[in-house]
Amino acid sequence: xxxxxxxxxxxxxxxxxxxxxxxxxxxxxxxxxxxxxxxxxxxxxxxxxxxxxxxxxxxxxxxxxxxxxxxxxxxxxxxxxxxxxxxxxxxxxxxxxxxxxxxxxxxxxxxxxxxxxxxxxxxxxxxxxxxxxxxxxxxxxxxxxxxxxxxxxxxxxxxxxxxxxxxxxxxxxxxxxxxxxxxxxxxxxxxxxxxxxxxxxxxxxxxxxxxxxxxxxxxxxxxxxxxxxxxxxxxxxxxxxxxxxxxxxxxxxxxxxxxxxxxxxxxxxxxxxxxxxxxxxxxxxxxxxxxxxxxxxxxxxxxxxxxxxxxxxxxxxxxxxxxxxxxxxxxxxxxxxxxxxxxxxxxxxxxxxxxxxxx
Numbered sequence: 557x558x559x560x561x562x563x564x565x566x567x568x569x570x571x572x573x574x575x576x577x578x579x580x581x582x583x584x585x586x587x588x589x590x591x592x593x594x595x596x597x598x599x600x601x602x603x604x605x606x607x608x609x610x611x612x613x614x615x616x617x618x619x620x621x622x623x624x625x626x627x628x629x630x631x632x633x634x635x636x637x638x639x640x641x642x643x644x645x646x647x648x649x650x651x652x653x654x655x656x657x658x659x660x661x662x663x664x665x666x667x668x669x670x671x672x673x674x675x676x677x678x679x680x681x682x683x684x685x686x687x688x689x690x691x692x693x694x695x696x697x698x699x700x701x702x703x704x705x706x707x708x709x710x711x712x713x714x715x716x717x718x719x720x721x722x723x724x725x726x727x728x729x730x731x732x733x734x735x736x737x738x739x740x741x742x743x744x745x746x747x748x749x750x751x752x753x754x755x756x757x758x759x760x761x762x763x764x765x766x767x768x769x770x771x772x773x774x775x776x777x778x779x780x781x782x783x784x785x786x787x788x789x790x791x792x793x794x795x796x797x798x799x800x801x802x803x804x805x806x807x808x809x810x811x812x813x814x815x816x817x818x819x820x821x822x823x824x825x826x827x828x829x830x831x832x833x834x835x836x837x838x839x840x841x842x843x844x845x846x847x848x849x850x851x852x853x854x855x856x857x858x859x860x861x862x863x864x865x866x867x868x869x870x871x872x873x874x875x876x877x878x879x880x881x882x883x884x885x886x887x888x889x890x891x892x893x894x895x896x897x898x899x900x901x902x903x904x905x906x907x908x909x910x911x912x913x914x915x
Contacts, residue, residue, distance in 0.1 A: 557625050557626055559582060559587055559590070559624060559628060560623060560626070560627050561579065561591045561629065562592045562595060562621070562629050563593075563617065564630055565636060566634060566857070567838050568838055568854075568858075569630065570598025570599055570860030571598075571860045573629050573649070573871065574589070574591070574628060574868050575596065575864050575868045576596070577868070578868035578869070578875075585876055590614045591611050592613075592615075592616065598860045599861045600860075617640060621637075621640035621642075625645070626645075626648065626878065626879055627648065629648075629649040630649060630857075630867065631650055631857075632649060632652060632656065633659070638662055638666070641663075641668055642666065643666060643667040643668055645666075645668045645669075646670075646671070646878065647668055647669070647670040648670075648874075649672070649673060650673045650674055650824070651663075651673075651899055652674060653899055653907075653910055654797060657913075664904065664905065667903040669898065669900065671898050674796070674897075675909070676893050676896065677896045677897065678892070684867070684874065684897075687866035688863065688866075689737070689792075690733060690866070691863055692734050692737075692821045693734035693738040693792060693821065695856070695859070696790045697726070697738050697741040697790070698741070699850055700726070701745070701788075703817045703848050708848070709843055711816060713815075715787070716745040724747045725785055725788070726742040726750070726786065726787065726789075727786035727788070727789050728750070728790045729792060729804070729828055730791070730792035731751050731761065731771065731792075735790070736758070736761065736762065738792060740765055743765040743769050746768065747788075748768055749762075749768060752779055754773065759771035759773070779803060783812065787817070788816070788819070789816070789817070790819050790821065791803070791823075791828040792828075795825075797899075798913075799913070800828040802827075803828045804830060805830050809830065809831045809844065809847055810845045812846075813846075814846035815847075816846075816848070817847070817849075818851075821855065823852070824853055832851045833849075835849075836853070837854070840852050877893075878894055883895070
């Protein structure tokens with residue numbers, strides 16, 4: 557199969573879907589891989605690194621999309637990408653369609669087949685989302701810590717505190733991969749951490765991080781009380797394929813102290829905090845009622861080398877399976893996770909979570 561890897565065009569998105577070693581693995585299995593010139597530069601991989609791995613370099617996006625059958629990219633297609641996609645393309649990338657009705661409609665109009673990284677599911681896990689959630693969870697704390705500094709509009713708080721000074725309070729909604737990583741880093745920094753989740757197993761894991769971590773069931777009143785007292789609020793709620801549930805109202809955010817910080821990792825799926833609105837790394841923050849918000853829709857894009865390496869490692873076996881003509885055969889077990897991840901096919905929304913949406 558001819559596999560195309562275009563350069564990402566989302567604002568300040570530096571990741572590349574396949575690093576040279578991963579692309580070479582596909583070539584080794586008999587596939588032809590084309591990478592758009594410059595696609596790996598921001599991740600530290602120049603065109604020569606791909607050429608030396610036996611990869612063909614396409615001069616521009618038009619040439620790449622024209623030649624490719626399977627398009628593998630990182631983030632959802634935007635205007636110029638959409639103009640180049642065809643009905644016969646198989647698209648494999650992050651899509652987050654539950655929060656993007658216009659993109660869903662456009663993909664349906666094109667009539668292609670699209671498999672979303674975030675809904676590929678195997679043994680109850682989301683193996684392609686997980687490495688990016690690892691990164692986003694850690695970035696949420698790193699950025700939140702910085703935004704609490706007074707020059708960034710924060711309340712002037714050192715998150716971990718020190719002798720004779722109070723610790724900062726971090727409240728995390730969701731203890732999955734992203735939330736768990738946030739809790740781990742915040743706890744290691746010495747903050748007072750409160751984590752909410754419905755799963756007892758995840759609450760046990762969070763509590764085991766240290767004596768400075770409290771893990772609670774998300775009763776509405778308990779969440780509201782904790783958020784009001786939070787210095788840093790991190791939203792990390794995920795329902796696979798669905799729009800994120802709203803757990804924090806605008807009224808509750810308004811009650812937070814001025815200079816407090818909100819980082820909503822769930823923004824890709826619409827956000828779990830009422831005052832969340834998507835932002836980019838070009839203009840990453842905004843202040844609402846005195847509370848600093850960060851809701852960049854491609855958080856791992858800030859560390860493209862790390863993120864590209866982690867994503868490629870997870871992606872390679874699924875890319876190999878998707879390049880097989882048997883992947884849609886219900887009897888072929890190796891394609892099961894990919895079939896679960898299919899969002900669009902033949903002009904129709906086919907993922908169960910998307911079929912029940914009413915935009």
